[in-house]
Amino acid sequence: MPFIQKSLPKKPSFKPVAGGDQIKGQIKDFIWETLKVIVISLAIIIPVRYFLIQPFYVKGASMEPNFYDHEYLIIDEISYRLGEPERGDIIVFRYPNDPSQFFIKRIIALPFETIALNNGQIKISNKKTPDGFILDENNYLPNTHTQGNTSITLEADQYFIMGDNRSSSLDSRMFGPIERTDIIGRVWVRGWPFNRITVFN
Template sequence: MNIDFPLILTLLTLGTGLVWLVDILFLRRGRLAKVAAGGESPATDEEETDEPYLIELCRSFFPILLIVLILRSFLVEPFQIPSGSMLPTLQVGDFILVNKFAYGVRLPVLRTKILSVGEPKRGDIMVFKYPVDGKTNFIKRVIGVPGDHIRYHNETLYINGKAVPKEYIADLPPYRLFEEHLGKVNHKMYHIPGASDPRADGEWVVPPHEYFMMGDNRDNSDDSRFWGFVPEHLIVGKAFAIWMHMKGWELPSFSRDRLLN
């Protein structure tokens, strides 16, 4: 089941905040009046008696929920890598940090951009919502930006008519390791000899406000070659660091901590 955590967090924050606000504006006076009528005099407003448990709970949790909502909606959000489509750059079980501010400030849940900060660039590792369902988080590398002509043929990537340079490094069965030079970004990538899917070959022109995405594990990646472009409104943010690795029930490891290209 795909749980919409941002929606749940937003509703909890709004709910606890609303209960607290209603208490401050309307309910609290009545409790204080009852205390005064009974001849009691609490030292401070915070020491008032008979505060309902629900209100106490909301008053305690609202500031925490609000801070978490602001941090993960506008600044940084953690994600865990679920598949091997970005090998060798990202491994299954890597925990990454995603900069939510890099491509603009967006409203939580609605994902409406309210402040433009920057645009995705070729070579960025980007988290986005899967265009097919608009809900599942995907992570791939930005290959094409608006206006680019992309061609992929016989395991060779062409951008605007030029083959993207790549250098052979080693055979790591079943993979063949290369370093690809994508503009200013140099990154490792995999090919699997004899496993190229002919359906991956094609040509595309990237429309305005959309992006062409591919995994670094080129022969084992469900990406724009198969389902098309990523619209700007589905962008979540830019992945910038691995901070922990934990696969299954293993103990967490920090040996892979590093910044990403």
């Protein structure tokens, strides 16, 4: 009987699934694009956060009725690098007696001005009006009586600040004027609560 040699079955061959390398490439591209977005976002957010704006929470009642406890504010830090603080600006600054604390108050008098508090009125004298004028605050503090009797002439880069709640505010009437270097920035936006969101000029 003739011997018949049977051929062994061939081993199955495996070919890489078409598109496998393409999928890996897409994953790498996705990771790379995500990293680029993160890096670019940080490059924008970090300078904005540390050099342009800063968040701030109101603490206490010294700025009522215009600002209340726990309101969330955004502070503009760039404006005073380009220009000068103005009367009426609402600012955040370092408390001179404890620079670790930050206060919010309103600028009342500017460098080289003389401010006098008497009988509930605020009188300001400067080079333009040497005889002085009575500060009108009715647009933001109607029917407000300012306690205190004092008179002071400010030096260069000094500002006299007060809280809007004049009967419950630790301000320049107690600790004197603040220096320009103490000022962090001006209040730009009230972001919380939602029903009081405001952009300040």
